[in-house]
Amino acid sequence: MTNPTAAMLVIGDEILSGRTRDSNMHHLAQELTRIGISLREVRVVADVHDEIVAALRALSPAFTHVFTSGGIGPTHDDITADAVAAALRAKIGQRADAMALLQAHYDRAGLPFNEARQRMARIPEGATLIDNPVSIAPGFTLGNVHVMAGVPNIFQAMVASVLPKLTGGPPLLSQSLRVARGEGEIAGPFGALAAEYPDLSMGSYPFLQNGAHGTNLVIRGTDPARVDEAMVRLTRLFG
């Protein structure tokens, strides 16, 4: 049984310039792992139409799902919706369902539903809206591309709207062992153990604490019995 795969596309000059530290990647990675969808690649590109289109055309056919973050607000640098439409060759315009949502929201707030705000109703034809309980302006799913906001609390709310609708695989389990030895000391037997379990992924993550070398050894897989068995072997080697 294999797991569905995913890629993420982060759209944002502010990440690439170092102004903002991205946190959406880490959140999505954890959520996908939990439901058994395997995040295989992440790309971060600038707010440039052609770069977004090129990335989507590479990622969309290669993975079960593509998740994007950023660039769906009301300002001139919010170009994601149009780029997604172009990449997937869909038409785009202000859609009545999104217009109605936003109109009602700004009416309630007593704010003008001006031209800039109406930009957020630009949704490709054939797309399904993604619910945004935080600030109403919706994301959308077009084909296998899920388009979400970049602001972390809105991104997280949209992820919570989308993921329950997707079919996951068996959960990706992980167990780890913390060893007070450097990687160079355990690498030989650890590598030999990994070779005996080609169906599992074994990784080692070194750290320095109070000047002493240590390593976290992690075993990942979808079959609980296999992960347990390998973990027993690992603990016998280094525990």
Add this chain to the structure above:
Amino acid sequence: MTNPTAAMLVIGDEILSGRTRDSNMHHLAQELTRIGISLREVRVVADVHDEIVAALRALSPAFTHVFTSGGIGPTHDDITADAVAAALRAKIGQRADAMALLQAHYDRAGLPFNEARQRMARIPEGATLIDNPVSIAPGFTLGNVHVMAGVPNIFQAMVASVLPKLTGGPPLLSQSLRVARGEGEIAGPFGALAAEYPDLSMGSYPFLQNGAHGTNLVIRGTDPARVDEAMVRLTRLFG
């Protein structure tokens, strides 16, 4: 005058599984911006030879520099050096200069220089070593690809070793204005201002604080006089 460009390739299952939160991207982004090298794209891929090779073959010809992080330790999942050699069609083996560095290090520490540790001396032919003052095992530069460790303090030390050797462009300046209004309110005039300054990059980053919408408006460019001039205009609009 244009700025040199850069891409980053983060290699690591642990980032994609959500086990570890990457911090190297943010550090590199800030350091490159400081010296006037424009980070244009980041990719995160798993510890899979073919995926690393494919990413390097896409990125290396497209940017002035490529920086990688992760996968250069002594364990079986450390495959970056071999993948870089394959991508750039260089030979690779244990190199005498790296062997000598590591042998001296382990001799001083009274630790065996075993087979796993000798893996860290696998450096492609023609590569220049990158100094690692933290734990000795070097990174390397091959062509325009700078290969560095994933452990954040070692990554940062290697970045500090490499960047002074590179030719930057004019520093990428940035000024920002914090406005207590939502994006939808300022988007129209802000977009019109951005259109008047095609040589500058203007971005808006919304936030919610105590339930109220606000926006950080950021102007970026390399010409200080132009950035100042646009900032005066921006402040007059929304200050």
